[in-house]
Amino acid sequence: NAGVTQTPKFQVLKTGQSMTLQCAQDMNHEYMSWYRQDPGMGLRLIHYSVGAGITDQGEVPNGYNVSRSTTEDFPLRLLSAAPSQTSVYFCASRSRRGTDTQYFGPGTRLTVL
Amino acid sequence: AQSVSQHNHHVILSEAASLELGCNYSYGGTVNLFWYVQYPGQHLQLLLKYFSGDPLVRGIKGFEAEFIKSKFSFNLRKPSVHWSDAAEYFCAVGFNDMRFGAGTRLTVKP
Numbered sequence: 001n002a003g004v005t006q007t008p009k010f011q012v013l014k015t016g017q018s019m020t021l022q023c024a025q026d027m028n029h030e031y032m033s034w035y036r037q038d039p040g041m042g043l044r045l046i047h048y049s050v051g052a053g054i055t056d057q058g059e060v061p062n063g064y065n066v067s068r069s070t071t072e073d074f075p076l077r078l079l080s081a082a083p084s085q086t087s088v089y090f091c092a093s094r095s096r097r098g099t100d101t102q103y104f105g106p107g108t109r110l111t112v113l
Numbered sequence: 114a115q116s117v118s119q120h121n122h123h124v125i126l127s128e129a130a131s132l133e134l135g136c137n138y139s140y141g142g143t144v145n146l147f148w149y150v151q152y153p154g155q156h157l158q159l160l161l162k163y164f165s166g167d168p169l170v171r172g173i174k175g176f177e178a179e180f181i182k183s184k185f186s187f188n189l190r191k192p193s194v195h196w197s198d199a200a201e202y203f204c205a206v207g208f209n210d211m212r213f214g215a216g217t218r219l220t221v222k223p
Contacts, residue, residue, distance in 0.1 A: 031209065040122070042203055042213040043157075050209060058210060059114070090156060099145075099164050102211075104156040 001026050004105035006091050012111045013081045021076040021108050023091030029103075030096040032074040033058070034066065036087040037107075043090065049074055050096070081112045115140040117206045119214035127222045132191040134217050136178075136204030139185070146187040147205040148178055151216075157203065163187065174198070196221045 007022045025032065033048035035058075045058030049068040063085060065077040074093075078085060088109050094102040116139040126132060138144060148160040161172025168180040178189045187204060199221045204214040 033211070035213075040215055042119075042215040043205075044213070045211055048209055056209070059212065092157075099162070101159050101162075102147075104158075106156050 006105040023074045025093040029093035032093045034076045035090045115206045117214045121217045123218045125220045134189040136187045138206045149203045152200045
């Protein structure tokens with residue numbers, strides 16, 4: 001199993017550009033989530049999904065869109081990038097059972113100029 | 114939503130010293146609590162978790178944590194740290210809507 005994969009690893013955008021961060025998992029996990037990590041602030045939940053076709057907002061959803069058309073993929077879209085979205089983004093997944101371990105991807109480092 | 118706070122932002126210990134990292138959560142009902150570790154340049158890994166039952170939880174690499182409901186705390190402990198334990202440690206609470214603390218950076222001096 002590849003686990004949780006994220007692409008790209010690094011990305012530089014200009015203010016106002018749009019892009020999609022990709023996340024995929026091959027563990028047939030129902031639950032998937034996106035976090036951003038900023039220095040001194042830990043990880044903050046952006047959006048999560050408990051299954052295909054179901055998404056919900058987390059702590060910091062503004063400026064980000066998600067959709068979940070398949071169990072495997074959970075892309076994160078920035079419609080109009082802003083410098084405040086410069087961060088490291090992590091995707092994670094686990095089974096429906098909350099007692100199971102949540103696995104994190106390697107992260108995408110995004111810089112918005 | 115639940116929240117969690119970690120009071121120690123940076124802890125410096127000598128090798129073989131004992132470790133205790135503080136974590137307090139805001140909600141007094143049913144809680145799912147976690148400790149994660151992030152080694153330099155790597156992604157997060159689960160150290161241990163608590164959902165119910167024995168309040169003393171043992172995880173990987175010799176780490177343990179104690180859930181004290183009356184104090185809303187879930188502190189992480191290790192009797193003797195090794196240089197390889199240098200990392201950032203995050204406490205987290207929640208189920209689907211998970212909240213993380215700001216993290217504690219551990220430096221281990223030889």
